[in-house]
Amino acid sequence: MGNMTSLVDLELSGNYIVGEIPQELGLLKNLKQLELYYNQLVGNIPEVIGNLTELIDLDMSVNQLTGKLPESVCRLPKLQVLQLYNNSLTGEIPSAIAESTTLSILSLYDNSLTGQVPRNLGHSSPMVVLDLSENHLSGPLPTEVCNGGTSGSPHVSIIDLGYNNLSGQISNTIFVKAKNLSELFIQSNRISGVVPPGISRAMNLVKIDLSNNLLSGPIPSEIGNLKNLNLLLLQGNKLNSSIPDSLSLLKSLNVLDLSNNLLTGKIPDSLCELLPNSINFSNNRLSGPIPPSLIKDGLVESFSGNPGLCVSVYVNSSDQSNFPLCPQKYNKTDSTQSGQLGFQ
Structure with a gap:
């Protein structure tokens, strides 16, 4: 292989190649693309890969490589793509x-x-x-x-x-x-710390996952400015205060998980306009009525662990064993909405 000095592209991915990466690869001085992913390569990444000064794309992912990432590889002057995922580096x-x-x-x-x-x-x-x-x-x-x-x-x-x-x-x-x-x-x-309000400056955000950290404070209302947001995962933190009404502005949202926090107050009625495919408000400190249109078959557990929650009207039989009917003060507030849904 060391004699193939004019070689520009070497693509050997997905061939179940076993063994170590040969040192001779360092002699292929004109190589621009080296793809060895999806094999069974073992051992270290050779330092001589750093001799391939024309290399643009290096992919050795999904192997069994060990050892350190060589500094010589990181100094390659033309390298644009470095993919070494799913190894044991x-x-x-x-x-x-x-x-x-x-x-x-x-x-x-x-x-x-x-x-x-x-x-x-x-x-x-x-x-x-x-x-x-x-x-x-x-x-x-x-x-x-x-x-x-x-x-x-x-x-x-x-x-x-x-x-x-x-x-x-x-x-x-x-x-x-x-x-x-x-x-x-x-x-x-x-x-x-907090979820920074400045996150709304990244106007093209589609997916945000900050779950299972130590974040505290309120959910910033500015998140409602992220019109393209499809996924918002904030579960497993220490977020408190109420759920902001501005979340109802996220018309593209499909997945919303605010579970396992310290959120208080009501679930905003405005979220009825959102209706994501997956929601989870479980294990917080929420209280008051659950908007009827948010309770779908199989989603009862999405509101569990909030002893203060209640329902204005039973939408299906499973509600009766999970949530009490709201006190009269809530029923008066939500009577118009419940009547429109026709569940009497």
């Missing part, structure tokens, strides 16, 4: 990767990487996809990747840092220039 992500001016896709999820996310990651590169989920990373969230760095032209579309040990707070500044951000996943970390 260990150690820290080399800080040299933050110096790249070309990297647009970095996917290292489902490894055993440790340490912090390099502080200036995305500072100089046109990062579009950053997926470092399902590792053992710690320290604060990276902010530069959203801000577009010194280029002033943000590109990032997907950020997935879920299932790590990241801590600290979500800064408003993360969203200042994140006009192209469509998916934000930071679930199952140790993020504290």
